[in-house]
Amino acid sequence: MRPKILAFAGSARKESLNKLLVRAAAAGARAGGADVTLVDFLEFPMPLYDGDLESGSGIPAEAARFKALLVSHHGFLISSPEYNSSISPLLKNAFDWASRPAPGEKTLVAFRGKTAALLSASPGDLGGLRGLVTVRSILGNIGVFVLPDQMALPKAHEAFGIDGALKDEKLRARAEGIGRSLAEFTAKVVAT
Amino acid sequence: MRPKILAFAGSARKESLNKLLVRAAAAGARAGGADVTLVDFLEFPMPLYDGDLESGSGIPAEAARFKALLVSHHGFLISSPEYNSSISPLLKNAFDWASRPAPGEKTLVAFRGKTAALLSASPGDLGGLRGLVTVRSILGNIGVFVLPDQMALPKAHEAFGIDGALKDEKLRARAEGIGRSLAEFTAKVVAT
Amino acid sequence: MRPKILAFAGSARKESLNKLLVRAAAAGARAGGADVTLVDFLEFPMPLYDGDLESGSGIPAEAARFKALLVSHHGFLISSPEYNSSISPLLKNAFDWASRPAPGEKTLVAFRGKTAALLSASPGDLGGLRGLVTVRSILGNIGVFVLPDQMALPKAHEAFGIDGALKDEKLRARAEGIGRSLAEFTAKVVAT
Amino acid sequence: MRPKILAFAGSARKESLNKLLVRAAAAGARAGGADVTLVDFLEFPMPLYDGDLESGSGIPAEAARFKALLVSHHGFLISSPEYNSSISPLLKNAFDWASRPAPGEKTLVAFRGKTAALLSASPGDLGGLRGLVTVRSILGNIGVFVLPDQMALPKAHEAFGIDGALKDEKLRARAEGIGRSLAEFTAKVVAT
16 A cells, blocks of 8 residues: 655745755655655644633644544654754644544544654754754654654755755755655555 | 742643642742742733744734743743643743844843743643653753752642642642742842 | 564663563564564673774674674664663663674664664653653664654562562553564564 | 862763863863862773672772762763763763762762753764753753753864864853853852
């Protein structure tokens, strides 16, 4: 069975460098045999997680739509910015909403047994590396097999051409390699 | 000079156990000689951090108000829930907005050189311990002196009486001790 | 191909609780279809890693023997104690020696693309949980696929019978389940 | 009272770049009013921590000497290499031996309430940054106030002159600044 990969950036910003980077990696996942769905958090505006909101009116519609996408895919390709050395609140918020069980549902159905690969892009010298430590740790703790290989792209504001593609061929191959590895890993582990 | 401590929970939930716990610790900080301002995130409803929003219309008013409170205090007393082994999006979001500089302002003026002490409350067996790892790491990385001593309260749903106070005297002393230690540490390090 | 699993504890202590726990998990790995080699660090006494020692006389014989075992197996089943909230120096030392390349050898040949599952045993209430955070992070950073599921056994000094087996059936099933999951995961990911 | 700072590198290597870096920082601590004792782990050769060794013959003499130095100082200035993204086994081993209580002694007497500042030097691009995450976390968990400011020196093999000093004046000022900050912080927090 072809693995189904959901790809997204951990930022809603229109000119997000992470949106460009995840697109590059998604091309590699497709080349590696996966069906890739690329989504944008602009289409999933969620309120901040709030237990009172949840017990009052349930999981908000946009969060439920995002969760359903996680549920229906085998693996996740994520490029996420680093804010203050850690995860973006947008990404953490989406994970937290998606981790909430509907009545009668299995715990962490959107995450357990799934796969993920991580990338980050940043104008700085570390490329957002430290944010991925948090993302990796969270996903592992909720049952996701996170690929050891990852990519942190430093000086990302200079890395993309006007066509939105990585200018440097080696960097493009590296981003695509992450996507391809995720496709192959997911085919072995989940989509069987 | 008396140290000024800002105390808050990392949850907006009305019956948040962390709001009860931070209140207990705040009493200790007052007994330790600090002026304590206790605030509730219900009063600071912020949108999710978004770079486009910021460049379009600046820091939202509620985020700016919260940031101004951080700026005008020497130390922070924080009790925060653990969601999916890490920080709550509400707290991360508040930190990220507060880390954004106004024009001409010093980097991380709300955080650098300040102090903090951490607590967490959870119905589970670990008391929210793992969430504090993320909170501690973030605060340290943005220049806050975080007290090594912390308190993670397990089975927190059974820990408080109807008056909102910790029923067990030893636990109450422990929470107050965290607050008192923060007051004393802040008096030495910042408020001089 | 049957997956080959190397199982060991991160302690050399004769009555190490982690040796008992890894043995329980190893039984599960065998039941899951793996060939399991159980080794004891008592048989691999290594000096502390020292760059001068390495450049003077190469990788010590015991370290080289341990590294060769890692190289010849597909996956690692590790039960490791927590010392001061982190990894044991014995285990970190073994990893560091094993990460040193022989002349002409591929980088991290003992680790890259391998699998691992983690357990810990401790007399305390957290079961050594915090030490596994470090172990997991290190292994992930050197290219090992670490199973998200892990087991931290609290009050471990009371958990084993005089036959060295876990007295509680549920705990035994849980330890065996970790081993079995590693066997199945390794069969899919590596041993193909 | 003048603060007493113990300075050391987390490597025993004769030409350790971290020994050079901690020396630069030590100069800053002295300029900041501290009495600094600079020691070298070559003088403290310890066996790997082993519970059987400890219960059989107690804390080894070299470990006890190192622990006594920690006990008799208020703060620690540490420059430590990164091995496989984490702490060196030599440093972890020294911490673990020093954390063992002598009969009748207070828990963690060598660490609780002390201060520390961290540096790292590495030939790589990240300067050993990731190793400091582990070191910082461990020290915080055993009661040490770790200064938020730290220094990770990339390309460290090109950074020092034949006199062993940092060639770049800005880097030297930065290393000295870490030492000076530790001196001042320790004067406020501990040595009063």
